[in-house]
Amino acid sequence: EAQVTQNPRYLITVTGKKLTVTCSQNMNHEYMSWYRQDPGLGLRQIYYSMNVEVTDKGDVPEGYKVSRKEKRNFPLILESPSPNQTSLYFCASSFSGAGELFFGEGSRLTVL
Amino acid sequence: AQSVTQLDSQVPVFEEAPVELRCNYSSSVSVYLFWYVQYPNQGLQLLLKYLSGSTLVKGINGFEAEFNKSQTSFHLRKPSVHISDTAEYFCAVSGPIQGAQKLVFGQGTRLTINP
Numbered sequence: 001e002a003q004v005t006q007n008p009r010y011l012i013t014v015t016g017k018k019l020t021v022t023c024s025q026n027m028n029h030e031y032m033s034w035y036r037q038d039p040g041l042g043l044r045q046i047y048y049s050m051n052v053e054v055t056d057k058g059d060v061p062e063g064y065k066v067s068r069k070e071k072r073n074f075p076l077i078l079e080s081p082s083p084n085q086t087s088l089y090f091c092a093s094s095f096s097g098a099g100e101l102f103f104g105e106g107s108r109l110t111v112l
Numbered sequence: 113a114q115s116v117t118q119l120d121s122q123v124p125v126f127e128e129a130p131v132e133l134r135c136n137y138s139s140s141v142s143v144y145l146f147w148y149v150q151y152p153n154q155g156l157q158l159l160l161k162y163l164s165g166s167t168l169v170k171g172i173n174g175f176e177a178e179f180n181k182s183q184t185s186f187h188l189r190k191p192s193v194h195i196s197d198t199a200e201y202f203c204a205v206s207g208p209i210q211g212a213q214k215l216v217f218g219q220g221t222r223l224t225i226n227p
Contacts, residue, residue: 048213
């Protein structure tokens, strides 16, 4: 089954404790991206990757890092989480350049 | 820069009634337009898309949308809704030059179907 898998789905952590949200897709897509969803703001792009070793900032990259060492994986790293990073995070991938995205089920992160 | 405005944050309707969710976009170049649906506690999934050609596009679950270039709109419609259509709906815009990496989402419209 074609899918985008994120882990963990739910996480409560404390300020400053480094964490990684993993994302893996099994569709051989070149394009992958991370979004955060906050009430009333829709989805905002954090980082995206056009292919292995090619990443770029989205609209809200501050406080996040990413890497793309393999085509299927695109982890999101929070080196020193802060409460304003409490949000619902989505990983997505695409086979085309147009905007038809396949989304993971989301990771709800709470930073205390 | 492109932007998307969804004109209603919440839309309550009765079951079997028609519904229209409004979306306006701003762009100085050619656009691709999308509607995504997010069911409770799930990720987003593509409902329909406009890339080129016919301005009336049909999607899954009986939804359709019409691209209106002069009014810069891409409103989503369904003639008769069901309880299972309760979800949040997102309009999004990208373009042939910008591509998926510049996909911009609206703020979302929460559709609630009442029996």
